[in-house]
Amino acid sequence: MEPGHSEGTEAPAPHHPGDCRVVGTVLARIGDKWSILVVMTLTDGPRRFNELKRTIGGISQRMLTFTLRGLERDGLVSRTVYPTIPPRVDYELTALGRSLQGPVQALGAWAFSNLDTIQAARTRFDGGKAP
Numbered sequence: 001m002e003p004g005h006s007e008g009t010e011a012p013a014p015h016h017p018g019d020c021r022v023v024g025t026v027l028a029r030i031g032d033k034w035s036i037l038v039v040m041t042l043t044d045g046p047r048r049f050n051e052l053k054r055t056i057g058g059i060s061q062r063m064l065t066f067t068l069r070g071l072e073r074d075g076l077v078s079r080t081v082y083p084t085i086p087p088r089v090d091y092e093l094t095a096l097g098r099s100l101q102g103p104v105q106a107l108g109a110w111a112f113s114n115l116d117t118i119q120a121a122r123t124r125f126d127g128g129k130a131p
Helices: 017-031 033-044 049-056 061-073 095-113 115-125
Strands: 077-082 088-093
Touching (some): 017 033, 033 049, 033 061, 033 088, 033 095, 049 061, 049 088, 061 077, 095 115
16 A cells, blocks of 8 residues: 555546646636626526526626537537527526536635635735735
């Protein structure tokens, strides 16, 4: 048995530089501010485009379209078009998208609980100047 390993656990897989690039593309998607807001807004169920835009606030139509397409491409959001006049389009989280809610909520909770400490560190770093 090697130091640091306990019986019954496997050593992590070897690190390959190409893995970082691939994981980086996923982290870029889910680390994007708008993607996080869309995922959290869809927590309560399907929403229409304009409802998402109103709820999120501050996002342009172009950016919301871009964000939804990226989330759909990555399998986190599904888009359903209903054959009505005018056409109705709903967006909702897939099972994969719902699995992201817990980590996103945990990260948000961490950010809120450390906000004062982070702001103090920023102030110290900036030489005591308030933002």
